[in-house]
Amino acid sequence: AIDPQFHENRENVDEHEGHAVWGPVDEPEELGIHGTHVAVDFDICIADGACLEDCPVDVFEWVDTPGHPESEEKADPTHEAQCIDCMLCVDVCPVDAIDVDAG
Ligand code: SF4
Ligand code: F3S
Ligand code: ZN
Known part of the structure; x- marks a missing residue:
């Protein structure tokens, strides 16, 4: 599971589509966590798609x-500022x- 303390345990190493990327990143095998308020661990995501289908604000x-x-695809929290x-x-x-x- 994603580490809920990632912002303390990882470093903000990059920016993608306006949100933070938390390392380590070693593409293409290691992609880190995308987003801060809504954070997706790309190394855990299996592209199930339920999050995209169910999020009421896209x-x-x-x-x-x-x-x-x-x-070979991930759910990116591109519009994390819209999260309710x-x-x-x-x-x-x-x-x-x-x-x-x-919180
Ligand atoms: Fe997740 Fe926020 Fe969308 Fe609710 S509004 S499904 S918490 S991203
Ligand atoms: Fe989970 Fe969404 Fe990926 S439901 S497996 S984060 S596509
Ligand atoms: Zn991203």
Whole structure:
């Protein structure tokens, strides 16, 4: 599962589509965590898609990640600023790849 303390345990190493990327990153096998308020651990995501289907405000968009061992696309929290903290995505992800900081 994603580490809910990632912002303390990892470093902000990059920026993608306006959100932070938390390392380590070693493409294409290691992609880190994308987003801060809505954070997706790309190394855990298996492209299930439930988060994209269920998010009521369309926070997520698919991003291609060819060569990653778990899946060749990931749910990117492109519009994390729109999040209304409903926690649906956290509940539906089968591999616990998402953390939403509703505090
Ligand atoms: Fe969307 Fe709710 Fe997840 Fe926020 S907590 S990204 S609004 S599903
Ligand atoms: Fe990935 Fe979980 Fe969404 S596996 S696509 S973050 S439901
Ligand atoms: Zn991203």
